[in-house]
Amino acid sequence: MRVLGIETSCDETGVAIYDSEQGLLAEALHSQIAMHAEFGGVVPELASRDHVRRLLPLINQVMQEANCAPSDIDGVAYTAGPGLAGALLVGASTARALAWSWGVPAVPVHHMEGHLLAPLLEETAPDFPFTALLVSGGHTQLLAAESLGDYRLLGESLDDAAGEAFDKAAKMMGLGYPGGPNIAAYAERGEVGRFVFPRPMVDRPGLDMSFSGLKTYCLNTVQACGGEEGMTEQDKADIAHAFQEAVAETLYIKCRRALQETGHKVLVMAGGVSANLRLRERLAEGLGKMDVAVHYPRHNLCTDNGAMIAYAGCLRLLGGELQEDLHIRVRARWPLMELAPIAS
Ligand code: KG4
Numbered sequence: 001m002r003v004l005g006i007e008t009s010c011d012e013t014g015v016a017i018y019d020s021e022q023g024l025l026a027e028a029l030h031s032q033i034a035m036h037a038e039f040g041g042v043v044p045e046l047a048s049r050d051h052v053r054r055l056l057p058l059i060n061q062v063m064q065e066a067n068c069a070p071s072d073i074d075g076v077a078y079t080a081g082p083g084l085a086g087a088l089l090v091g092a093s094t095a096r097a098l099a100w101s102w103g104v105p106a107v108p109v110h111h112m113e114g115h116l117l118a119p120l121l122e123e124t125a126p127d128f129p130f131t132a133l134l135v136s137g138g139h140t141q142l143l144a145a146e147s148l149g150d151y152r153l154l155g156e157s158l159d160d161a162a163g164e165a166f167d168k169a170a171k172m173m174g175l176g177y178p179g180g181p182n183i184a185a186y187a188e189r190g191e192v193g194r195f196v197f198p199r200p201m202v203d204r205p206g207l208d209m210s211f212s213g214l215k216t217y218c219l220n221t222v223q224a225c226g227g228e229e230g231m232t233e234q235d236k237a238d239i240a241h242a243f244q245e246a247v248a249e250t251l252y253i254k255c256r257r258a259l260q261e262t263g264h265k266v267l268v269m270a271g272g273v274s275a276n277l278r279l280r281e282r283l284a285e286g287l288g289k290m291d292v293a294v295h296y297p298r299h300n301l302c303t304d305n306g307a308m309i310a311y312a313g314c315l316r317l318l319g320g321e322l323q324e325d326l327h328i329r330v331r332a333r334w335p336l337m338e339l340a341p342i343a344s
Pocket residue numbers: 010115135136137138139162163164166167178179180181184271272273274275276277302303304
């Protein structure tokens with residue numbers, strides 16, 4: 001089975017073709033980061049308009065690269081939520097129109113299920129059941145993933161998502177958008193131990209998390225160093241280091257606790273923040289001692305992309321997901337736990 005996947009939930013236009021026998025045939029991505037950077041974050045209307053401009057050329061590009069004619073495509077998967085409503089509508093209406101005209105099913109995909117399944121595209125793919133840490137710009141969740149579509153929430157951030165906290169901390173230091181990769185780069189030059197940030201909610205039982213206090217702590221430290229204008233490059237690096245350590249340590253502690261609860265021996269980590277090398281290192285170091293294997297996607301599949309949507313759509317079609325009517329629906333908010341299990 002061959003599926004065209006379309007991702008337009010936020011600031012990346014992603015398109016890919018996945019074949020259940022041959023794997024990923026082609027993928028293309030246009031990032032809007034440069035366009036939004038001057039505003040310090042994503043401007044929804046600009047995002048939607050740019051998806052309109054980019055999507056069809058990217059679809060043509062992957063169809064050519066994969067040497068596919070429309071008759072070779074068995075389904076069109078698209079991100080139906082959660083995300084920016086206008087941006088989602090661009091992908092949903094394009095996907096539905098193509099699927100209708102090609103006479104194939106259109107498959108709505110949950111963006112976070114796309115992230116969750118991305119590590120399964122790797123050669124050493126983990127099997128269900130596993131414990132999952134989803135860490136993106138909008139979500140920080142720990143789940144027990146029993147089978148495709150059967151996800152149980154174990155804990156989540158009660159305020160900011162980890163990626164959002166990275167972005168806001170970076171903004172305070174004038175490091176630009178998106179903050180995660182910039183904080184990570186500065187952190188490499190940071191002095192170990194000059195600042196120690198708190199590990200929020202680790203001394204309380206349970207698996208919920210909170211990152212907004214860390215953000216306030218960061219702001220106070222930035223101000224103590226003279227604010228964005230007054231601080232030196234070394235101050236920025238030292239704060240970035242302390243911030244990244246605190247996030248990595250907090251996520252590690254919560255993952256360890258989640259694994260003790262589920263008894264799983266596999267942790268799957270996905271979403272933009274899973275690209276963070278220090279977080280990967282901390283999890284490997286700590287969870288390796290518990291004999292837990294940690295899986296994450298290759299670097300370019302951590303952040304938003306079309307491949308994860310094509311793959312999730314293909315698994316759902318193979319699992320016999322029923323077709324919806326022709327209405328085009330998107331959901332800006334959509335809890336992952338509302339998905340129903342799909343027979344494998
Ligand atoms: O999954 P994603 O591309 O979009 C959402 O679905 O939200 O995640 C984007 C988030 C941003 O907050 C970005 O700062 C963060 O992922 N991110 C990182 C890194 N690369 C991206 N955070 C920490 N370290 C990174 N290397």
